[in-house]
Amino acid sequence: xxxxxxxxxxxxxxxxxxxxxxxxxxxxxxxxxxxxxxxxxxxxxxxxxxxxxxxxxxxxxxxxxxxxxxxxxxxxxxxxxxxxxxxxxxxxxxxxxxxxxxxxxxxxxxxxxxxxxxxxxxxxxxxxxxxxxxxxxxxxxxxxxxxxxxxxxxxxxxxxxxxxxxxxxxxxxxxxxxxxxxxxxxxxxxxxxxxxxxxxxxxxxxxxxxxxxxxxxxxxxxxxxxxxxxxxxxxxxxxxxxxxxxxxxxxxxxxxxxxxxxxxxxxxxxxxxxxxxxxxxxxxxxxxxxxxxxxxxxxxxxxxxxxxxxxxxxxxxxxxxxxxxxxxxxxxxxxxxxxxxxxxxxxxxxxxxxxxxxxxxxxxxxxxxxxxxxxxxxxxxxxxxxxxxxxxxxxxxxxxxxxxxxxxxxxxxxxxxxxxxxxxxxxxxxxxxxxxxxxxxxxxxxxxxxxxxxxxxxxxxxxxxxxxxxxxxxxxxxxxxxxxxxxxxxxxxxxxxxxxxxxxxxxxxxxxxxxxxxxxxxxxxxxxxxxxxxxxxxxxxxxxxxxxxxxxxxxxxxxxxxxxxxxxxxxxxxxxxxxxxxxxxxxxxxxxxxxxxxxxxxxxxxxxxxxxxxxxxxxxxxxxxxxxxxxxxxxxxxxxxxxxxxxxxxxxxxxxxxxxxxxxxxxxxxxxxxxxxxxxxxxxxxxxxxxxxxxxxxxxxxxxxxxxxxxxxxxxxxxxxxxxxxxxxxxxxxxxxxxxxxxxxxxxxxxxxxxxxxxxxxxxxxxxxxxxxxxxxxxxxxxxxx
Amino acid sequence: xxxxxxxxxxxxxxxxxxxxxxxxxxxxxxxxxxxxxxxxxxxxxxxxxxxxxxxxxxxxxxxxxxxxxxxxxxxxxxxxxxxxxxxxxxxxxxxxxxxxxxxxxxxxxxxxxxxxxxxxxxxxxxxxxxxxxxxxxxxxxxxxxxx
Numbered sequence: 019x020x021x022x023x024x025x026x027x028x029x030x031x032x033x034x035x036x037x038x039x040x041x042x043x044x045x046x047x048x049x050x051x052x053x054x055x056x057x058x059x060x061x062x063x064x065x066x067x068x069x070x071x072x073x074x075x076x077x078x079x080x081x082x083x084x085x086x087x088x089x090x091x092x093x094x095x096x097x098x099x100x101x102x103x104x105x106x107x108x109x110x111x112x113x114x115x116x117x118x119x120x121x122x123x124x125x126x127x128x129x130x131x132x133x134x135x136x137x138x139x140x141x142x143x144x145x146x147x148x149x150x151x152x153x154x155x156x157x158x159x160x161x162x163x164x165x166x167x168x169x170x171x172x173x174x175x176x177x178x179x180x181x182x183x184x185x186x187x188x189x190x191x192x193x194x195x196x197x198x199x200x201x202x203x204x205x206x207x208x209x210x211x212x213x214x215x216x217x218x219x220x221x222x223x224x225x226x227x228x229x230x231x232x233x234x235x236x237x238x239x240x241x242x243x244x245x246x247x248x249x250x251x252x253x254x255x256x257x258x259x260x261x262x263x264x265x266x267x268x269x270x271x272x273x274x275x276x277x278x279x280x281x282x283x284x285x286x287x288x289x290x291x292x293x294x295x296x297x298x299x300x301x302x303x304x305x306x307x308x309x310x311x312x313x314x315x316x317x318x319x320x321x322x323x324x325x326x327x328x329x330x331x332x333x334x335x336x337x338x339x340x341x342x343x344x345x346x347x348x349x350x351x352x353x354x355x356x357x358x359x360x361x362x363x364x365x366x367x368x369x370x371x372x373x374x375x376x377x378x379x380x381x382x383x384x385x386x387x388x389x390x391x392x393x394x395x396x397x398x399x400x401x402x403x404x405x406x407x408x409x410x411x412x413x414x415x416x417x418x419x420x421x422x423x424x425x426x427x428x429x430x431x432x433x434x435x436x437x438x439x440x441x442x443x444x445x446x447x448x449x450x451x452x453x454x455x456x457x458x459x460x461x462x463x464x465x466x467x468x469x470x471x472x473x474x475x476x477x478x479x480x481x482x483x484x485x486x487x488x489x490x491x492x493x494x495x496x497x498x499x500x501x502x503x504x505x506x507x508x509x510x511x512x513x514x515x516x517x518x519x520x521x522x523x524x525x526x527x528x529x530x531x532x533x534x535x536x537x538x539x540x541x542x543x544x545x546x547x548x549x550x551x552x553x554x555x556x557x558x559x560x561x562x563x564x565x566x567x568x569x570x571x572x573x574x575x576x577x578x579x580x581x582x583x584x585x586x587x588x589x590x591x592x593x594x595x596x597x598x599x600x601x602x603x604x605x606x607x608x609x610x611x612x613x614x615x616x617x618x619x620x621x622x623x624x625x626x627x628x629x630x631x632x633x634x635x636x637x638x639x640x641x642x643x644x645x646x647x648x649x650x651x652x653x654x655x656x657x658x659x660x661x662x663x664x665x666x667x668x669x670x671x672x673x674x675x676x677x678x679x680x681x682x683x684x685x686x687x688x689x690x691x692x693x694x695x696x697x698x699x700x701x702x703x704x705x706x707x708x709x710x711x712x713x714x715x716x717x718x719x720x721x722x723x724x725x726x727x728x729x730x731x732x733x734x735x736x737x738x739x740x741x742x743x744x745x746x747x748x749x750x751x752x753x754x755x756x757x758x759x760x761x762x763x764x765x766x767x768x769x770x771x772x773x774x775x776x777x778x779x780x781x782x783x784x785x786x787x788x789x790x791x792x793x794x795x796x797x798x799x800x801x802x803x804x
Numbered sequence: 805x806x807x808x809x810x811x812x813x814x815x816x817x818x819x820x821x822x823x824x825x826x827x828x829x830x831x832x833x834x835x836x837x838x839x840x841x842x843x844x845x846x847x848x849x850x851x852x853x854x855x856x857x858x859x860x861x862x863x864x865x866x867x868x869x870x871x872x873x874x875x876x877x878x879x880x881x882x883x884x885x886x887x888x889x890x891x892x893x894x895x896x897x898x899x900x901x902x903x904x905x906x907x908x909x910x911x912x913x914x915x916x917x918x919x920x921x922x923x924x925x926x927x928x929x930x931x932x933x934x935x936x937x938x939x940x941x942x943x944x945x946x947x948x949x950x951x
Contacts, residue, residue, distance in 0.1 A: 032908055072911055079817055079910060081832065101945045108914055116825045138941045141919075148923035149823060173937065176927050184923040210928040217925050255930045258885060265929045268882045308881035315879075343850040348880055379849045 025054040028073050035080070048077050059090050068094055068105040075105075075112055088113050088120045095127045100138065103131070107142045116152035125155050132162045137173050140166070144177040148184040156185040160192050167199050172208045179203065179214030183221050193222055197229060204239060209256055209266055212243070216269045223276050234277050237284045241291050244270045248295060259303035267295075271312040278320030285321035292317055293326055296333060307337070307345055311352075318356055331356065331363040338370045343379060350374060350385035357392040368393050372402070375409045383409075384417055391424040399432035403442055410449050419453040422446050426458060436469040440476055444493075448483055451490025462496045467503075468606055477504040478519050485529060489538045495546045498533055501526060502550025503603060506557040523558050527551070531567060541576055548579060552586045556601045565590050686801045692793065695784060696723025697752065699732075701795070703802045711771070713802055715764040719752045723784070727752040730782040732762055737775050741767040752782075774803040805883070805924035806858065806873040807834075808917070810906065813867050815839045818906050819913050823924035842871055852880050863887050867903045890920055893934055915941065 026034065031051055038044035055070045063070075071090050078084035091114055094106025114121050124146070131143035144166070147159060163185065166178035182196045196218065203215040219236075222229040247262050247270070256263040274292075278285040295313045300306040310333060317330040334356075337349035353371070357364045371393065374386035387409065394402045403425060410421045425446050433439035443462050447454060466476045477500045484497035501508065508521055533539055534547040552568060555561035568590065571583035589597050692699035697719065704714040721727050730750045736742045747762035768774065776795040781788065810819035817839075822831060841855060842862050853860050855873075861883040862871040870887045874880070891901070893916050898905040906913050919934045921927060928934050 029908055036907075076910060079820065081817070100941075100948050104915070104941070104945065105911065108911060115822070117827060136944075138937075138944055141937075141941075145918045145922060149821075150825070152825075177922055180922040180925050180927050183925060209930060210933065213926060213929060255932055258889075263929050264882065264885060265926050268879055269926075272877075272879075304881055305885055308879060308885055311881050312879050343848070344852060344881065344884065347850045347852050379846075381850055381853055 025058065025070075026051060026073075028069060028076065031073050032076060044080075048080070048082055052077065052082070056086055059086065064093075064097070068102050071105050071109050075109055078112060084113055088118065092120060092123055092127070095124055095131075100136075103139060103142055107146045110146055111149050115150050116155075121150070121152060122155065125158055128155075129159060129162060132159065132166065137171050140174050141177055144174070144181045148177075148181040151181075151184060151188065153188040156188045156192065160185060160189075160195055164195055164199070167196075167203070172211060176208065176210035176214050179211060179218055183214070183218050186218075186221050186225065190225055193226060193229065197222055197232070200233075201236070204236065204243070209263055213266050213269055216240075216266070216273050220269070220273045220276060223273070230277070234281060234284055237274070237277055237287050240270060240274060240277075241288050244274075244295075245291055248298070258305040260300050261303075261305045261309060264305045264309050267309045268312045271295075271309070271316050275316040275319050278316070280321065282321050288316075288320070289323055289326060292322065293329070296326075296329055301336075304342070304344070307340075307342075311337075311348055314352065318352075318360070327360060328363055331360060331367075335367040335370065338367060338374065343377075343382065346374065346377075347382055347385065350382065350389055354385060354389045354392065357389065364389075365393060365395075368398065368402075372405050375405065380414055380417075383413065387413075387417060387421055387424070391428060394428040394432060396432045396434075399428060400434065400438070403428060407442075407445055407449070410446065415453075418450045422450045422454045426454065426461070430461070436465065437472055437475065439465060440469070440472060440479075444479060444483060447490060447493040447496065448487070451493045454492050459492050459495045459499075463499050466496075466500060467604060470606055473504045474507040476500055477508045481508055481521065481526070481529075482519065484533075488529075488533050488536055491538075491540050491543055494533055494539065494543050498530060498543070498546045498550045501530065502546075502553040505550075505554045509558070523560065524563075526554070526558070527563055527567075530554075534567070534571075541578060544576070544579055545582060548582050548586070552589070553601050555590075556598050561590075686799050689795070689797065689799065691778065691795045692780070692791065694789070694791070696754075697721050697727050697782075697784060699778075699780070703799065705801070711767050711769050713766040713768060713774070715766065715776075715802075717762045717764065717778075719760040720756065721752040721754055721759075722756050724754050725785045726754045726757075728783045729788075730760060731780070733779045734764055735777045735779075736766060737772065739768070739770045739772050740774070741769075768803050771803065774798050805878070805886075805921070806875065808873075808921075809835060809838065809869075809871045810913075811839050811869050811871070812903060813843070813869075815843060818868065818903070819910060819917070821914070821917060821921075838871065838873075839869075842869055851884060861887070865891050868906070886921070886926065889931070890917060893920060893931065896931070896935055897938060 031047075034047050035044055038047055051073065055074050058066065058070045067090060071087055071094060074084050074087045074090075078087075087109060091106050091109035094102040095110060097103065097106070110124055114124065128143045128147055131139050134140070144163070147155065147163075151159070163178050163181050166174055167182070169175055169178070182192075185192050186196060200215060200219050200222070203211060203218075206212050206215065219233055223233055244267065247266055250262050252260065253262060256266075258264055261267070274284075274288050278288055292313055296310065296317070299310050299313070301310060314330045314333050317326050322330075331353075334349045334352050337345045338353075340346055340349075350371070353364050353367065368390075371386055371389050375383055375390060377383045377386060387406075390402065390406060406421060406425050406428075410418065410425065413421055426443060429439050429442045433442070440462070443458070443465070447458065447462070466472065469476075480493075480497035480500045483493060484501070488494055505526060508519075508526065509523060530547050530551050534544055534551070539547070548568070548571060551564050555564045558564075565587075568583050568586045571579055572587055574580045574583060589600065593600075686703040686705065688700055688702045690698065690700050698721075700718045700720070702716045702718065704716075706712055706714065717732055719727070719730065719732070728751050730747075730752055732747065734742060734744065743765040745763040745765065747760055749758075749760050752760045766774070776798060778791075778793060778795060780791045783789070806822075806824050808819070808821045809817065811817050817835060820831070820835065826834070838855060838860065841853070842860070845853070845862075851861055851863055853862075857876075858873045859876065859878065859880060860871060860873055861880050862869055863884060864870075870891065872883055872887060874883050894901040894906070894913065897912070897916055898909070916934070916938055919928065919937045928937075
């Protein structure tokens with residue numbers, strides 16, 4: 019169609035735009051026409067101005083710029099012709115929102131139009147003011163609008179009331195002006211005015227506690243109004259599907275909710291009416307359900323009687339069974355809001371909620387999921403998790419993460435047995451592994467680590483799962499860890515809780531290697547796999563294959579893996595004798611206690627030391643018992659086994675706690691206790707601050723004679739109430755001629771702060787003779803024990 | 805109500821009524837995204853969805869989608885009734901309304917809406933009164949033409 023060169027009529031313009039085959043064509047038509055419109059605006063043709071603006075508004079609706087029409091709106095609004103005003107005000111609402119500079123300029127026109135006599139014109143002005151009036155405009159025109167509240171015309175009054183609502187939203191201080199007329203307006207019979215008034219009162223109450231208090235006095239009146247509306251018979255004008263003016267009912271119910279909240283008296287006043295509406299409203303169509311829904315919301319929010327609350331929850335339960343999807347949606351949303359405050363009432367509808375999980379509509383199934391998770395408790399956990407697992411398998415991807423973490427959380431809180439917990443976690447990892455949170459792996463390993471009776475079961479199940487699918491990283495990580503720790507249990511015999519599983523060593527190693535090599539495995543996962551392989555070297559029979567693999571990865575490009583491989587390889591070579599101890603199984607994990615890794619490290623350290631340090635205390639222990647015979651405590655009791663530490667291990671642990679360096683010098687004077695042929699024994703004493711019952715004695719043996727003292731052993735005994743520990747001596751030779759002294763540390767605990775007595779026994783070789791000396795130390799300084 | 809949009813199955817806007825102040829750019833962005841979201845909904849899905857921090861209520865009548873954005877405390881079910889009432893008003897006015905009527909008489913669609921809702925709230929619950937008001941305004945317009 020050939021585009022005409024003169025201005026088009028609106029209808030023709032629209033037609034031409036619709037006929038354009040491409041975006042470019044459409045743009046061309048519009049640009050051409052806009053040129054005409056602009057020219058027309060310039061020429062200032064008043065008669066057709068409204069037509070031009072209408073065309074421009076159409077073009078604007080399609081998304082094209084129309085700002086050059088803003089001033090024309092102003093001109094049209096100022097015109098006396100109704101047609102002009104109609105289009106002008108429409109233009110103002112579309113083009114002149116409050117962010118535009120020209121916006122304020124219409125204030126004057128609006129003011130004039132509000133005070134002139136034609137209702138339709140007043141209507142236009144009020145409409146524009148309430149749609150786009152800025153705060154400043156509202157302040158300027160508040161008194162005008164106030165006047166209109168009392169005008170005879172219902173048409174104008176209903177609009178004025180709603181304009182007041184907008185004004186309060188924009189300039190809250192205007193509440194002072196619009197609060198007083200409300201009382202009178204409530205006596206209106208005109209539904210439109212009544213509705214507007216209720217809306218206005220609602221707005222006032224929401225903004226000011228004082229207004230709220232003021233309007234609470236009107237609760238009885240509001241109840242009366244609602245009752246009248248409800249009991250009025252069918253009115254052609256206002257009824258929808260047999261429900262009297264549902265718009266008005268809903269608005270009143272909403273106001274009652276605000277007024278009755280936290281207020282016993284008001285709640286009580288509306289109780290009967292709410293019950294009446296809840297039971298008598300026709301629920302066959304949406305209009306009735308809308309009213310019922312609002313009623314339920316009100317009942318649940320005010321201080322209603324218990325019976326009424328139960329009624330409300332049951333209505334929601336009925337909504338859940340409604341064939342209308344929209345009704346089910348609002349029911350689920352509301353029940354979710356109530357699940358904390360009215361938990362047991364909502365629990366009754368749990369089966370229906372679970373049914374809603376099967377909804378094909380994503381909005382509904384999401385709501386159902388949230389609600390289901392909120393309803394899980396210790397008595398229904400197994401059934402509920404079963405349902406949720408089923409849901410997890412088929413739900414849309416955007417819900418999988420929430421569902422998975424919800425299941426794991428619920429399992430954490432309510433698991434009846436550890437085995438069930440492990441099974442549930444395993445199922446989640448298998449179904450939705452990629453969507454679980456990072457800490458799921460840590461939780462699972464902690465869980466398994468702490469359940470000794472389930473080690474065999476866990477490793478078998480995880481092995482089977484891993485063998486099937488090595489792509490889901492959390493599952494792979496947990497499984498490789500488990501196989502590494504408990505791989506031996508995987509191979510031996512059968513576990514009665516799982517199906518018989520014949521697994522060969524080679525299969526296990528092959529699987530781990532697969533994980534290690536797979537491009538699907540994250541770097542962290544590969545680290546897990548490598549460590550697992552190394553651990554298995556002590557749990558399986560042969561380790562050649564493992565050594566090979568570890569060796570290969572020493573040149574891996576991934577730095578983390580490379581470092582591990584090098585360290586593990588060193589373990590195989592230089593420290594092979596320590597490998598078994600280092601790779602020992604971790605002790606049982608305290609749930610929620612220290613980290614698994616730290617415990618493993620600690621046990622490795624103690625294991626290491628037990629191999630490294632020789633222990634000379636045993637022979638001393640037996641000899642000391644002899645010494646005990648010589649020393650009786652002041653009470654004269656027969657001797658009984660002294661509280662020495664007989665086991666080497668525990669002595670070692672104490673070793674770790676003792677300071678390795680000599681104790682810092684203390685003011686207690688040293689004591690010479692023995693001297694024979696050049697061999698001298700001195701004692702020095704230290705009371706470490708902070709431990710008043712502890713005394714550290716260092717025995718120093720020096721040899722000024724010409725011959726060495728060899729095979730030197732010093733033993734000590736103390737009264738019953740004391741505890742004595744001897745550290746290993748620095749040596750058993752005291753070289754001649756003032757050579758390096760031999761030292762030995764004695765650790766004495768004196769919990770009763772009793773006077774210290776000390777007996778020493780020495781045996782050694784000197785000048786070719788074996789010597790034995792036993793003596794009690796005299797003159798021990800009191801500071802050593804006080 | 806914060807805004808109401810009418811658009812076709814192809815995503816073409818037929819009416820936009822905003823009750824909150826937003827820049828042209830913001831309005832365009834919201835319109836584009838919301839239209840996309842609603843058009844992606846399958847026929848059997850419910851009429852409500854959460855979008856940003858708003859509740860969206862929409863319903864399709866023939867080739868037109870009627871889409872409202874309401875606030876958290878607003879009643880979704882009554883909003884469906886609002887949409888339905890508006891369609892009934894259009895239907896009564898145009899006589900068996902179809903999308904074309906709204907395209908070629910878009911300004912009338914606005915005038916009718918403005919007699920039913922004001923500032924985002926329902927101003928008149930009587931169908932009769934709304935239609936009477938439109939009728940009188942049209943008459944006034946015609947009358948002035950004769951002068």
